[in-house]
Amino acid sequence: MTFSPQLEARFDKLLKSYPPGRQRSAMIPMLMYAQDELGSVTDELVDEVARRVGVTPLQVNEVLSYYSMLHRKPLGKYHVQVCTNISCLLCDGDKLWEHACKKLGIGHKEVTADGQISLEEVECMGACSWAPAIQVNYDFEHFVTPEKLDQILDGLRKKA
Amino acid sequence: MPDLVKLTIDGKAVQAAPGTLVIDAAKMAGIEIPAFCYYEGLTLQAACRMCLVEVEKMPKMMTACTLPVAEGMVVRTETPQVAQARKYTLEFLLTNHPLDCPVCDKGGECELQDMVFRYGAGESRYTEEKVHTPEKQFSPVVFFDAPRCILCFRCVRICNEGMGVGALGVIYRGVLSEIAPNHGDHLECDECGACIDICPVGALTSGIYRYQTRPWEMQHVGAICTHCGDGCKTTLGVRNNRIIRGNNRDHSGINGEFLCIKGRYAFDFYDHPERLQAPLVRKNGKLEEVSWSEALDTVANRFNQIRADGGTFGVIGSNHTTNEENFYLRKFAREVLATPHIDHHRTGDVTALVDALSGKTGRMATVADLYNRKAVLVLGADLAREHPLLSFQIRANYRHHQAHVYAVTPGPVREDKYAVASVRVASGGYFAALEDLRARLKAEPELVIVFDDSFKGPDVHRLVEFGESLGIPVRYICLVDYSNSRGALDMGLVPGEGGMRLDEMLAADLSALWVVGANPFKGTPGVPGSVARKARFLVVQDLFLTETAEQADVVLPAASAYEKSGTVTNTTGEVQRLKRAINTMGAKPDLEIMGFIARQMGAAGALGPWVPETVFAEIRRTVHGYDIPLPEIDTGGAAPTTPVNGRVTEAGGPRPDLIRSDHNGLFASGTLGRYSKVLNSVLEGRLDR
Ligand code: SF4
Ligand code: SF4
Ligand code: SF4
Ligand code: FES
Numbered sequence: 001m002t003f004s005p006q007l008e009a010r011f012d013k014l015l016k017s018y019p020p021g022r023q024r025s026a027m028i029p030m031l032m033y034a035q036d037e038l039g040s041v042t043d044e045l046v047d048e049v050a051r052r053v054g055v056t057p058l059q060v061n062e063v064l065s066y067y068s069m070l071h072r073k074p075l076g077k078y079h080v081q082v083c084t085n086i087s088c089l090l091c092d093g094d095k096l097w098e099h100a101c102k103k104l105g106i107g108h109k110e111v112t113a114d115g116q117i118s119l120e121e122v123e124c125m126g127a128c129s130w131a132p133a134i135q136v137n138y139d140f141e142h143f144v145t146p147e148k149l150d151q152i153l154d155g156l157r158k159k160a
Numbered sequence: 161m162p163d164l165v166k167l168t169i170d171g172k173a174v175q176a177a178p179g180t181l182v183i184d185a186a187k188m189a190g191i192e193i194p195a196f197c198y199y200e201g202l203t204l205q206a207a208c209r210m211c212l213v214e215v216e217k218m219p220k221m222m223t224a225c226t227l228p229v230a231e232g233m234v235v236r237t238e239t240p241q242v243a244q245a246r247k248y249t250l251e252f253l254l255t256n257h258p259l260d261c262p263v264c265d266k267g268g269e270c271e272l273q274d275m276v277f278r279y280g281a282g283e284s285r286y287t288e289e290k291v292h293t294p295e296k297q298f299s300p301v302v303f304f305d306a307p308r309c310i311l312c313f314r315c316v317r318i319c320n321e322g323m324g325v326g327a328l329g330v331i332y333r334g335v336l337s338e339i340a341p342n343h344g345d346h347l348e349c350d351e352c353g354a355c356i357d358i359c360p361v362g363a364l365t366s367g368i369y370r371y372q373t374r375p376w377e378m379q380h381v382g383a384i385c386t387h388c389g390d391g392c393k394t395t396l397g398v399r400n401n402r403i404i405r406g407n408n409r410d411h412s413g414i415n416g417e418f419l420c421i422k423g424r425y426a427f428d429f430y431d432h433p434e435r436l437q438a439p440l441v442r443k444n445g446k447l448e449e450v451s452w453s454e455a456l457d458t459v460a461n462r463f464n465q466i467r468a469d470g471g472t473f474g475v476i477g478s479n480h481t482t483n484e485e486n487f488y489l490r491k492f493a494r495e496v497l498a499t500p501h502i503d504h505h506r507t508g509d510v511t512a513l514v515d516a517l518s519g520k521t522g523r524m525a526t527v528a529d530l531y532n533r534k535a536v537l538v539l540g541a542d543l544a545r546e547h548p549l550l551s552f553q554i555r556a557n558y559r560h561h562q563a564h565v566y567a568v569t570p571g572p573v574r575e576d577k578y579a580v581a582s583v584r585v586a587s588g589g590y591f592a593a594l595e596d597l598r599a600r601l602k603a604e605p606e607l608v609i610v611f612d613d614s615f616k617g618p619d620v621h622r623l624v625e626f627g628e629s630l631g632i633p634v635r636y637i638c639l640v641d642y643s644n645s646r647g648a649l650d651m652g653l654v655p656g657e658g659g660m661r662l663d664e665m666l667a668a669d670l671s672a673l674w675v676v677g678a679n680p681f682k683g684t685p686g687v688p689g690s691v692a693r694k695a696r697f698l699v700v701q702d703l704f705l706t707e708t709a710e711q712a713d714v715v716l717p718a719a720s721a722y723e724k725s726g727t728v729t730n731t732t733g734e735v736q737r738l739k740r741a742i743n744t745m746g747a748k749p750d751l752e753i754m755g756f757i758a759r760q761m762g763a764a765g766a767l768g769p770w771v772p773e774t775v776f777a778e779i780r781r782t783v784h785g786y787d788i789p790l791p792e793i794d795t796g797g798a799a800p801t802t803p804v805n806g807r808v809t810e811a812g813g814p815r816p817d818l819i820r821s822d823h824n825g826l827f828a829s830g831t832l833g834r835y836s837k838v839l840n841s842v843l844e845g846r847l848d849r
């Protein structure tokens with residue numbers, strides 16, 4: 001399997017960042033960066049990463065199925081994660097989640113028909129002080145209200 | 161030896177070596193700390209929290225399974241706080257557990273059941289719906305019922321560490337975590353069933369045993385696996401004259417709890433529909449069922465006739481029959497039939513090894529040596545496929561003692577993963593490879609050399625010369641294929657002075673050929689009739705109508721290893737006892753069949769009683785090296801034979817060309833393997849994909 005030169009360079013750097021024999025430590029970042037490029041973690045990618053870090057595909061699968069930010073199916077161009085864990089919940093994060101579902105007509109880990117936006121209900125993202133919080137791809141949005149959420153989603157639609 | 165650490169557990173003064181875990185130190189003091197994930201010999205997991213104990217000066221309760229002893233440590237294992245922790249842990253483990261104990265295979269021997277019984281948690285405060293996922297079939301052998309799993313990781317570790325396969329993992333997280341196989345929805349593995357056996361609950365179940373019985377309805381009979389030459393003890397679970405399972409949970413025997421698919425599941429040939437249940441005699445060209453007395457008379461009369469006419473007998477023995485049977489057969493051939501033409505299919509050159517080591521003692525390695533000695537050199541064989549127990553022992557030796565493993569083989573082997581040196585050789589290249597390794601081998605404190613039929617005759621002598629020239633203590637294992645291949649040699653199923661070898665007998669115009677438990681006419685695969693019988697009268701004793709039996713004049717249905725008593729000798733020369741587990745309609749043990757033939761011939765007096773114990777007593781008196789301690793084997797253990805301390809020459813000179821191993825893989829076992837449903841289903845499953 002081949003990747004873009006940029007990604008290959010990143011992989012090289014990652015694999016050299018750990019002491020000899022500990023290359024498996026590079027597994028998660030490799031999966032993350034590759035997912036960004038490929039849109040999801042494919043079977044082929046699992047085998048490839050396993051080969052490069054020297055573990056079995058099953059061991060890669062163990063790790064990737066544990067972490068919610070690694071996805072086996074392609075997501076929307078903009079992946080919207082709504083926190084409904086305790087701090088956000090106390091600040092109506094659950095209502096925010098319902099609002100998002102209704103507005104987009106999709107549910108947990110689903111993608112809009114045009115493939116632009118996907119939704120995920122997530123646990124604490126470490127943004128409790130600014131609850132309720134959401135995350136769009138790698139960016140955080142704080143103190144989100146239903147109105148602000150509408151604006152954000154409409155904005156994403158326009159960008160799309 | 162370093163000073164012992166002194167500590168107190170439940171008020172008892174305890175001493176333990178540094179590094180000992182509290183759970184083990186307690187065990188030595190007779191105090192049991194409950195545990196699920198802790199398993200002796202495997203890496204530590206600390207996943208279940210069942211082993212929590214109170215330790216003075218430590219703020220929280222500690223997991224006894226990961227805590228090493230320390231000087232002056234004060235541990236309490238039975239305080240109200242500990243009892244409560246155990247109860248809560250159990251309550252927690254039961255939140256999603258289906259509690260279908262009445263239909264669960266494990267019910268009655270389940271560690272979770274036992275713990276709940278002991279520590280309470282009879283009531284649950286959990287009112288939510290339980291998470292349920294349907295049962296999955298990972299392979300013909302392995303089924304997985306996720307809701308029952310308590311995530312102790314024992315299965316994952318035994319497969320990865322014990323088997324060196326790594327076919328199981330845990331995917332997802334939290335309440336959704338579950339065991340997953342290595343190839344999407346199915347397993348591609350050794351199908352050894354170790355994961356099923358080690359599972360404390362009924363989450364992993366076996367395709368062979370599931371829903372067959374309640375555990376307490378079985379009787380447990382210690383038998384010896386009848387497949388490869390490693391000689392694993394398999395404890396057969398028997399109910400109503402049926403074998404329902406094989407395992408070795410009590411760790412008795414040279415294999416501990418290890419078994420490969422053949423020892424654990426491939427006992428199933430015994431009730432194959434094609435199993436012979438009545439003797440057959442050829443009448444007007446066709447084999448017809450007859451009574452035992454008619455069949456025995458036919459054989460006895462004909463044998464006597466040939467004796468009277470001065471005809472020639474050929475006798476071919478078996479790699480599976482007991483020492484007693486082999487001994488009796490040889491005596492029968494030599495003393496009653498007065499023939500030197502006796503042989504069996506030889507699978508390794510033990511004779512050459514014993515000969516090469518003449519004058520030396522204590523040079524034959526045992527199964528235990530592969531676990532205890534500092535270095536092991538594997539020559540030729542792919543042990544994980546052909547000798548699974550030996551491979552397991554070497555792996556455990558590496559994991560527990562960092563043994564140095566050298567693999568010199570034609571192809572890649574499982575040992576490569578942890579070997580200090582892996583060398584690929586073409587046939588003929590062994591000695592060059594050994595010379596290259598000489599300096600490293602010389603530097604080892606001791607060595608066990610394991611070799612297969614790549615070394616025969618003069619090569620075995622050369623190998624022993626090499627071993628002896630290293631200047632370190634070296635022990636040897638000559639690999640042979642089947643459960644009693646070694647015993648067949650030791651009992652002398654080899655040609656006498658002027659005697660014909662197996663291949664010669666097949667081609668010779670004999671008056672009678674008597675084949676006991678072998679299939680010499682199986683021929684070349686795909687070439688029908690590639691071996692046709694020449695002998696004028698052919699008698700075959702076997703479980704099935706094999707290619708050889710099909711050509712016979714008389715076929716006598718024989719009992720399998722699990723249907724008779726006696727002793728067998730494994731590839732390392734260790735003798736173990738078989739105990740009759742079941743009786744099968746129609747078939748008789750080979751010893752009895754031979755005894756009856758002798759009686760009908762009026763020759764029984766010369767041979768003595770055909771009772772296994774009596775014959776074994778004679779073996780102990782007369783066969784070199786077999787004067788072994790009886791208590792050892794009577795209590796289910798193995799006693800190593802001490803081979804002949806002098807030259808052993810073969811009549812007519814050595815014929816290494818006649819020695820060939822079948823190189824059975826994990827899912828094959830010569831002719832016998834063809835009649836095992838479980839082995840066939842695994843093979844078919846592989847072909848389908
Ligand atoms: S059957 Fe044996 S090899 Fe297969 S997964 Fe279980 S432990 Fe591993
Ligand atoms: S399947 Fe059994 S052995 Fe494996 S983790 Fe679950 S409970 Fe433990
Ligand atoms: S290793 Fe050999 S003796 Fe042991 S269970 Fe397997 S086939 Fe039987
Ligand atoms: S609970 Fe939502 S970010 Fe912590």
Ligand code: FES
Pocket residue numbers: 194195196197198205206207208209210211212223224225226
């Ligand atoms: S036995 Fe100690 S945590 Fe499981």
